[in-house]
Amino acid sequence: MKMTLFALLAVLAAPVAHAVEYQTVLPKQSSIGFEFRQMGVPVKGGFKRFATQMAFDPAKPEAARAQIEIDLASIDAGSPEADEESAGKLWFNRSVYPKATFVSSQIRALGNNRYEMRGTLTLKGRSRDMIVPVTYTPGKNAATFDGGFVLKRLDFGIGEGMWADIATVANEVKVKFRIAATGK
């Protein structure tokens, strides 16, 4: 009888003991990058500073949430000239809109550690609902969350006036991110 009770306790305790809710993001192991085409040439860039708040329990993915705030001043747009240009009114208009934000609204498990995250991306005062596929990779010390999506820069007014010409700078921007987080 005692053994059964122990076994029962062990079974009950197991999911609790192994459940991890990832909450602490490791900035140095996390990255946000993008790629776009300029005159048919792929150009890579990224953002060096961003703050991520998240909570993810693989046992309860539907309760997970994520919020990312990107400091647009930390941009690498491919060249120093482009970094400078991107701050201007025609691009990010950074003095008015210094940050980009993403706030998740719903997370759905697709199986095999793959998830679909829905949320709102706000850039330059314009918000768009996005669907972002994310892959979760459990690790010894930290788990990683890799995802990516394609946004259309003109949806957000990124590159107005002369820069609205998508034959020179493509409308599609591939965004890729990796967030590393530890749990408790």
Place this chain on the structure above:
Amino acid sequence: MSAVMRYSAPAIVLHWLMALLIFAGFPLGLTMVDLPLSPDKLKLYSYHKWIGVTLLMLVAIRLSWRLTHTPPPLPASVAVWQRRASAIVHGLLYLLMIAIPLSGWLMSSAKGFQTVWFGVLPLPDLVGKDKALGDLLAEVHKVLNFTLLGLVVLHVGAALQHHFIERQPFLQRMGWGKKERT
């Protein structure tokens, strides 16, 4: 009337085609670098790179043609020192026609922009993104181009001198005017 010795038709076509592209690419390069960033600037950079890659392909064809076809001999009136100078200048012109587009291609890679010929054919990045290397190659590209400019002035000047002052049918060698026969 003596026979005018001409270069072969492919050599003549390659010479003038490359001359035309060099005369387009050089001022384009000089102009574009000082422009403020705009879609037009990006276009001009691409056109400049496409011209450069085209020249690199043409010089490969031209060099292989030149190495397998003997050019017409110089008229007897050309002095020995002039023959030597001519050989040196021609050698240097070939060297620069290879080195200039190569340095531009490498510079573009070092600056983080792959060269994609006509937006269609990507050239491999032979060096990675490296700011210091990019700035160095920009300087090399510039110096090589101004050296080319100096040599082209010599080259054109010598041809005109032989043609108009010494009254030798020099320009006909490169296809100018009607083909004269004896």
